[in-house]
Amino acid sequence: MNLALTVLEIVSPVFLLAGVGFVWVRAGFEYRIEFVTRLAMTLAVPCLIFTALMKTEADLGALFNLTLASICAYAAVGVAGWVLFKALGMNLRTYLAPFIFGNTGNLGIPLALFAFGQPGLERAVVLLAVSAVLSFTFGIWLVAGRGSFLKILKEPMIGATLLGALFLWQGWETPRFLTNTLDLAGQMAIPMMLITLGVAVGRLSPGRVSTAIVLSIIKLVVCAAIAWGIGLAFNLDDISFGVLVLQIATPVAVTAYLLAEKYGADSQSVAGFVVVSTLVSVAGLPLLLGLLL
Numbered sequence: 001m002n003l004a005l006t007v008l009e010i011v012s013p014v015f016l017l018a019g020v021g022f023v024w025v026r027a028g029f030e031y032r033i034e035f036v037t038r039l040a041m042t043l044a045v046p047c048l049i050f051t052a053l054m055k056t057e058a059d060l061g062a063l064f065n066l067t068l069a070s071i072c073a074y075a076a077v078g079v080a081g082w083v084l085f086k087a088l089g090m091n092l093r094t095y096l097a098p099f100i101f102g103n104t105g106n107l108g109i110p111l112a113l114f115a116f117g118q119p120g121l122e123r124a125v126v127l128l129a130v131s132a133v134l135s136f137t138f139g140i141w142l143v144a145g146r147g148s149f150l151k152i153l154k155e156p157m158i159g160a161t162l163l164g165a166l167f168l169w170q171g172w173e174t175p176r177f178l179t180n181t182l183d184l185a186g187q188m189a190i191p192m193m194l195i196t197l198g199v200a201v202g203r204l205s206p207g208r209v210s211t212a213i214v215l216s217i218i219k220l221v222v223c224a225a226i227a228w229g230i231g232l233a234f235n236l237d238d239i240s241f242g243v244l245v246l247q248i249a250t251p252v253a254v255t256a257y258l259l260a261e262k263y264g265a266d267s268q269s270v271a272g273f274v275v276v277s278t279l280v281s282v283a284g285l286p287l288l289l290g291l292l293l
Contacts, residue, residue: 006293007286007289007290007293008286009114010111010114010115010286010289011111011114011282011285011286011289013110013114014107014110014111014114014194015282017110017191017194017195017198018106018107018194018195018197018198018201018278019198020195020198021194021195021196021197021198021199021200021201021202022198022199022201022202023198023202024195024198024199024202025198025199025202025203026202031196031199033196033199033200033203036192036195036196037196039188039192040188040189040192040193040196041155041156041157042156043156043185043188044185044186044188044189044192045105045156045157045160045186045189045193046156046157046159046160047160047182047183047185047186047189048109048121048125048186048187048189048190049125049128049129049157049160049161049164049186050160050161050163050164050167050182050186051164051179051182051183051186052118052121052122052125052164052186053122053125053161053164053165053167053168054164054167054168054172054173054174054179055122055173056119056122056168057119058119058122058123060168060169062236062237062240063122063123063126065234065236065240066123066126066127066234066236066240066243066244067126067130068234069230069231069233069234069236069240069244070126070127070130070131070244070247070248071130071134072230072233072234073226073227073230073244073248074100074101074130074131074134074248076226076229076230077099077100077222077223077226077248078096078100080222080226081095081096081099081100081222082096084099084218084222085099091265091266092142093142093143093263093265094260094265094266094269094270095215095269095270095273096142097135097139097142097143097256097259098252098253098256098260098270098273098274099215099219099252100134100135100139101131101134101135101139101252101253101256102131102223102247102248102249102250102251102252102253103197103250103251103252103253103254103278104124104127104128104131104132104247104250104253105128105131105132105193105253106193106194106196106197106253106254107194107197107250107251107278107281108124108127108128108246108247108250109121109124109125109128109189109190109193110190110193110194111246111250111285111289112124112242112243112246112247113190115242115246115289115292115293116239116242116243119239120239120242120243123239123240123243123244124243124247125161125164126161127243127244127247127248128157128247129157129158129161131247132155132157132158133158135253135255136155139259140259140263143259143260143263143265144259144262144263144264197254197278200254201254201274201275201278204254204257204271204274204275205268205271206268206271206272206274206275206276208268208269208272209272209276211269211272212269212272212273212275212276212277213276213280215273215276215277216251216252216273216276216277216279216280217280217284219251219252219277220249220251220277220280220281220284220285220288223248223249224245224248224249224288226248227244227245227247227248227249228245230244231244231245241292242292242293245288245292246285246288246289246292249284249285249288250281250285251274251277251278251280251281252270252273252274252277252278253274254274256270256273256274257270257271257274
């Protein structure tokens with residue numbers, strides 16, 4: 001009973017805030033998702049990443065180990081997805097990238113924070129950085145047949161990750177007034193991302209729902225199992241292990257739909273995958289958390 005209550009306390013704020021966004025847009029209220037997303041990804045999330053890395057007390061070796069484990073986990077999920085979709089005769093351009101890359105930002109970071117506290121947040125931003133680099137290079141290549149590593153270097157959150165890692169490595173700290181300012185800006189990120197997630201899901205029109213239900217369940221189980229195995233193989237500490245499993249198992253991100261729309265993949269099928277996998281995660285991620293805690 002205590003474990004169930006703990007899990008409920010962790011996941012409730014996450015899904016309730018996403019629900020606020022969903023209800024908001026369904027009620028017909030204005031929400032300028034492009035502006036909010038740009039504000040979050042250009043200012044709030046980079047500030048969150050930088051301060052989390054600068055102030056972390058985690059060992060650099062442990063964070064490096066987690067980075068390697070996450071790369072291996074994404075590679076293994078990619079191989080599993082390729083085999084699955086080849087066997088089923090499904091379009092790789094449409095389904096493989098969404099299968100590999102989950103919602104490590106809007107959903108993964110809040111879950112890691114509420115489940116494991118500040119140490120969980122610190123590790124979650126490492127997973128977010130790895131996911132961002134891979135999804136906007138290899139992920140775009142899967143959908144469009146091309147990708148640019150140089151473009152990802154211009155992303156503010158990648159710059160914040162590199163700068164935060166440098167400050168961590170050198171043991172530097174920004175002046176207190178600047179740290180407080182960055183902290184305050186970073187605190188916007190989590191509620192903004194969750195509400196925006198709900199808005200984005202509320203605006204999507206799902207397609208091929210029956211296929212999306214099956215794929216969403218398979219994605220959750222396969223991703224969690226692979227991450228669990230990789231975490232054990234790398235002998236990660238308890239918090240790193242939990243964050244790795246949670247982040248890799250997160251549902252399909254809304255960006256997958258945007259990429260499919262931009263590069264001519266089956267965007268309606270991806271939209272169904274986004275919506276259904278997010279709904280499946282409402283039940284699946286609490287169960288997974290129960291195993292991790």
